[in-house]
Ligand code: TXA
């Protein structure tokens with residue numbers, strides 16, 4: 610059930626979390642499906658509700674800097690520098706896990722993913738619950754991430770409580786980063802870009818980005834965030850001839866486009882942050898429209914554009930042959 614986020618509904622949600630239940634709640638990135646991160650039984654409900662495979666670990670959400678030492682056994686000075694710069698905000702950091710974090714949360718990995726979200730409802734909820742909260746995006750596994758309470762309800766209609774805090778400001782999941790001795794690896798692109806991270810770690814000259822290994826995070830899976838309709842990306846895939854039952858998602862000017870049934874814009878002015886906010890919203894809308902397929906124009910692969918193209922390519926992946934996919938995916942998914 611959707612409830613507007615008020616003091617009362619947030620307290621009710623906190624009670625549910627404390628008693629081992631699940632609550633969907635807004636964050637600045639996407640809506641999350643939360644459970645007590647210290648309670649393996651509660652966390653197992655997340656996997657069941659999402660149909661999420663147990664090998665895909667969860668992000669633990671904390672309300673303040675002090676809580677970091679509860680969930681992680683080793684917080685280095687470099688990590689502290691990043692948290693001071695980007696928390697609360699869309700940055701998830703992979704850290705050695707504390708013993709109190711059940712193996713189910715980390716899928717048996719020795720590390721835990723941690724973030725402090727920048728949404729007043731999320732922070733108040735986590736604070737009221739008095740617990741670290743494990744929360745993946747509140748969607749069925751592999752499907753589109755939710756950026757509104759209605760998106761959550763569409764995929765997870767049986768949830769007892771979906772706190773409605775309005776549409777998400779960022780619209781794409783957090784950047785996931787692992788700090789290593791010789792550099793950092795971006796395991797998932799997001800609103801905190803490689804350049805932003807480099808700026809805050811630059812005093813150490815040896816400290817450079819390292820390309821991630823595909824096995825470094827289950828989040829590097831090639832197919833994810835997928836809509837129910839066939840999706841093509843201009844330049845990546847051969848487009849069907851007949852456009853009359855298709856939608857076109859543009860970025861910047863739509864000049865020169867014609868013949869499609871529907872047009873949507875990620876950003877008329879070509880703004881990447883606006884495109885990030887609109888991407889999942891537009892895909893949710895179009896997957897429900899009377900259409901045969903969707904065509905999306907690529908956005909420039911710089912800054913936040915890397916995150917937008919990562920989500921688009923993962924969304925399109927399952928609709929295309931290995932040969933078509935491999936011509937471009939190896940670059941973008943490993944950057
Ligand atoms: O913005 C977000 O991060 C949202 C909101 C709700 O906070 N959450 C989110 O969670 O996107 P989820 O579960 O959809 O994505 C978590 C990502 C996955 O790619 C997962 O593989 C990776 O983080 N991850 C989690 N724990 C990890 C770990 N210990 N090591 C490596 N990757 C990890």
Ligand code: MG
Pocket residue numbers: 745746754782
């Ligand atoms: Mg997700």
